[in-house]
Ligand SMILES: Nc1ncnc2c1ncn2[C@@H]1O[C@H](COP(=O)(O)OP(=O)(O)O)[C@@H](O)[C@H]1O
């Protein structure tokens with residue numbers, strides 16, 4: 001049984017079936033890619049997983065506990081972090097503060113009245129934040145205001161904000177979109193390194209097949225809200241149904 | 253110092269020095285000179301500077317950090333005042349219990365108002381707080397007359413019998429005190445034409461303001477303060493990072509409500525009376541203007557804004573036509589009348605016009621408030637100094 005179990009999940013937007021009887025199991029400590037054409041329902045599925053959307057029917061359990069009906073911050077506190085398709089960062093705050101905030105959330109929970117302590121005295125948090133910024137190669141940008149970063153840097157910052165929480169399940173929604181080729185390679189290397197250093201389960205949505213085949217251990221192909229096939233990368237490459245539904249269109 | 257970074261410690265020391273020397277600094281002109289009407293170093297006005305400074309510091313914790321614009325903070329000021337005067341009526345005329353009581357009551361009231369108002373954000377939040385404040389004003393004015401004294405408000409009369417105090421003489425009006433010392437007691441210093449008044453009430457209020465300012469710095473530099481700025485920046489991200497924005501915002505709301513209650517209690521401590529107009533919506537608007545004028549989200553800005561507005565309200569509004577005539581007396585008759593006619597709308601009762609124009613100029617040209625203006629001048633001066641320094645270093649080489 002996987003750490004994440006999705007069973008019979010449906011989600012409609014008006015007449016559109018964005019998720020149509022989705023069954024998916026993600027095994028602990030694997031990297032699972034979800035691919036599929038635009039509008040297949042990939043982001044919608046992640047929205048269900050982080051509590052942004054409640055499915056019309058079905059069940060979702062993480063580590064044996066249902067996550068449906070829980071608030072997004074409760075789901076994060078269970079150990080799920082997400083990198084969004086369009087970066088969600090604290091634009092008015094410095095890069096360093098952006099990373100410290102999720103760090104505090106991990107240590108102190110959803111709310112704590114730490115109004116009298118000084119940030120400057122939080123050496124352990126600062127050290128964690130510095131380490132993760134060094135990992136994503138952004139330490140020298142720590143004093144920059146986050147909104148002034150390039151698109152690629154914003155994504156890397158958001159990834160650092162998720163990784164600093166040491167999540168059990170990391171959800172990545174097109175993490176390399178908008179990145180230069182060198183940055184994409186760095187991101188692949190970073191995710192591989194993280195995976196070796198600590199036990200982490202990753203679900204990654206990606207359009208760049210290079211990224212998918214470098215990282216994924218399992219691949220699920222989603223089309224029109226339904227999983228078509230699930231298999232190893234090697235088998236997916238040659239799968240006729242997949243070529244027809246997805247890869248054929250991507251091979252330019 | 254006191255657990256502050258050195259830069260913040262210096263800021264606190266600077267404010268402390270200014271506050272303690274205010275009776276001298278604010279009276280730069282000799283008594284009886286033509287300029288003496290610009291002196292602001294008299295107790296009544298100085299008390300207002302620091303008390304409204306406290307109000308603005310607290311409001312800034314909510315508005316400056318979380319971005320939630322409350323349009324009803326005068327309600328907490330008023331509730332604090334009513335609570336303080338009731339503590340004096342029933343228990344003792346000593347200001348300490350009454351100020352503590354004011355803070356507690358305002359805190360509880362702001363918890364209720366905040367809990368309901370924070371179900372919405374943006375303009376709807378502002379409207380909800382405004383509605384609460386106007387409701388409080390109307391209730392104090394009418395239905396709650398037995399508690400609030402209605403239109404006339406409350407004072408301490410000889411019929412009041414505070415539990416711990418001696419009874420007042422018939423017809424005597426009660427005055428708040430600190431262990432027997434009246435808030436009005438002052439020491440006058442005459443110095444070669446200058447006159448300085450050191451007033452007990454002012455110093456009590458100033459010390460409370462410094463403590464409030466210290467706590468505000470602590471909050472600004474704390475993880476909690478950082479979370480409040482996160483609320484302003486991106487609540488979605490907070491949620492997905494495992495944080496619940498609501499209790500943080502509510503806590504900021506209650507803290508700022510307690511600051512307002514503290515200011516309300518101090519107003520009663522200085523001048524032992526209260527009326528419902530203290531909660532009128534224009535009073536709430538004035539708080540917003542103070543903070544924006546000074547610089548929302550900065551430490552010093554709100555205090556500066558409060559001082560500015562109170563100065564205008566009390567000094568500019570007192571300049572009348574005959575004073576103007578005196579100023580322009582050196583001009584030929586026709587020109588004198590002309591100048592008086594031009595300036596007249598901006599002074600006396602027209603001080604609102606001057607303030608309004610200033611406010612507009614600041615918002616348009618200095619969105620960061622007066623503090624931003626100060627920073628701009630500061631960096632301009634530094635640049636100039638650097639240029640001069642460069643010149644002087646290149647010269648010997650020639
Ligand atoms: N909040 C929403 N309201 C209405 N329609 C939505 C919403 N979110 C997604 N959709 C629709 O659901 C379908 C799947 O979208 P999405 O999950 O974003 O696809 P993708 O696989 O490209 O990430 C699309 O047709 C999209 O327009």
Ligand SMILES: [Mg+2]
Pocket residue numbers: 042043044085
């Ligand atoms: Mg998508």
